[in-house]
Amino acid sequence: MKIDRIVAAPLRPGCALDRATSPRTSGGAGTDAGNTLARYREFSGAGSFHDTAWPPALCLAFAEGGAWGMGLTDAADPVVPLINDFLAPLAVGENAMATERIWDLMFRHASRYGVGGLASYAISAVDLALWDLKGKLLGRPVYELMGGPARDRICCYATGWEVDWLLECGFGAIKLACPLAEARGVAALDAVEALVAGTRDAVGDGRELMLDCWPVGDVEFMVRLAERLRPYRLKWLEDFLYPEDMAGFEDMRRRAPWQTLATGERWFTHLPFGEAAARRTIDIFQPDIRWVGGATACLKIGHIAEGAGLQVAIHGGVNDSYGQHACHAMPSNTWGELFVDSGPGVPLEEGWRPTPGMAVPKDGWLVPSDAPGFGVELGLDELEDMTA
Ligand SMILES: [Mg+2]
Known part of the structure; x- marks a missing residue:
């Protein structure tokens, strides 16, 4: 056809x-x-x-x-x-x-x-x-066409600021956004350490804790930050350098060899992931399915990760139906991220404008819709009404 x-x-x-x-x-x-x-x-x-x-x-x-x-x-x-x-x-x-x-x-x-x-x-x-x-x-659902399901359900983590609420929603792992960057120097290191230390106390030792440093930084600052945060046992440090700074990623690996490193939401196509796998600079790849080249690119990246013994955690993986199907299909994808920016007490199904038909995590786990395609329940008339 x-x-x-x-x-x-x-x-x-x-x-x-x-x-x-x-x-x-x-x-x-x-x-x-x-x-x-x-x-x-x-x-x-x-x-x-x-x-x-x-x-x-x-x-x-x-x-x-x-x-x-x-x-x-x-x-x-x-x-x-x-x-x-x-x-x-x-x-x-x-x-x-x-x-x-x-x-x-x-x-x-x-x-x-x-x-x-x-x-x-x-x-x-x-x-x-x-x-x-x-x-x-x-x-058939797309996750089947992509080779899945790889597991019976997706293990989700939450990214957000309202840690107590995210724990109440049942997430077993929490990711924080780095609140200050290198322009603030030692004051930034102090503020980030205080946030991570307090959050480690709140989540306890039985849950994973991660830190996303989305503001583009440099190696000198990020090595010092990683050293400050080592006592708090971060599962991973994420998006810590300018996305195209491949030599910087190698330098970071060499200078903070104990720290698990994750990145990839601002990498495009499979090629940078192939380069990072060959140089062993990143442990966990985080492509965004709506930016990196769609489901086809995610599959290529998943296979690259498997060939190098690495993992994938699709960026915002359970925030839309596309990521949910890819997370569910790929054996290399070990986590589903839900970015939560709604306040305490707002049910997850109201917090991110879920697409009609899309599943929402329950107690930190998610099973995508098994409706054909990506399971989006919208008709052509409704979609045409949504376009400008
Ligand atoms: Mg990120």
């Missing part, structure tokens, strides 16, 4: 698929969580620069006969023309089941401008729409 057409459009801000309008706490306010500019004092403590002015992008892939699949990514304004004008003409007329071939065509085509960043966002949306379409055509 051939692909008939692929169309992308921006999502209307505030619609049910726009996760930027989920209920939020003020947990990240006044910190460097998500602040890429945190090395400069004039930006340090100014909060997150993670959110952009652009809404998410919806991508629909139609097969001959009218069957369709749905993909999502972020940064619609630059990404939508990349899909409609650059990738869609390449994929139309191809065999709709040939997800590996179509991914490789897009990957090679994008080399003209560079396959990373926004081009990878566009490839992700098309790839996810094609996997959803394939699942609907075959009447």
Whole structure:
């Protein structure tokens, strides 16, 4: 069956698929969580620069006969023309089941401008729409088509600020966002150590604790931070360097050899993961399925990890249906992350605007929907109403 057409459009801000309008706490306010500019004092403590002015992008892939699949990514304004004008003409007329071939065509085509960043966002949306379409055509959940289920359920951890509430929700592992970065020097080291020490007391010795340092740092600061935090037994230290600084990752490994290291949400395609596996610089790969190149790229990364004896923990893995299916399918994926930015007492099913049909963790565990495709329960009319 051939692909008939692929169309992308921006999502209307505030619609049910726009996760930027989920209920939020003020947990990240006044910190460097998500602040890429945190090395400069004039930006340090100014909060997150993670959110952009652009809404998410919806991508629909139609097969001959009218069957369709749905993909999502972020940064619609630059990404939508990349899909409609650059990738869609390449994929139309191809065999709709040939997800590996179509991914490789897009990957090679994008080399003209560079396959990373926004081009990878566009490839992700098309790839996810094609996997959803394939699942609907075959009447099976995507995790089965990807080779799963690998386990009977996904072990989840929570990332957020309201630790007591996250423990009450039943999570057995908690990840913190690093609140201050290197521009604050020793004051940042003191503040992060106080946060991690207090959280270790709260979670006890029977639960895992991780730290995400999303603000881009340098090796000197991160080695000192890792040394300060060693007594608190972090499961992993995450996103601690500028994403493209591959020599820096090697240096960090050499200077903090005891520390388990994780990264990958701002790596694109399978190639940087292959390089990191070859150099043994990272222990746990964290691709984001909506950014890295979709389900096809995640499968490649999972196989790279297995070939090197490493693990995968998909970024925000259980925050959407796409990540849930990939987490459930891949033996190398050991954790499902739920980012929780809703306040204490807000049920998880209300906290992240779950897509209709999407499962929500219960007592720290999750089983994805077994409906065909990614199990998203939205019709074409509803989706068209959500586009701008
Ligand atoms: Mg991260």
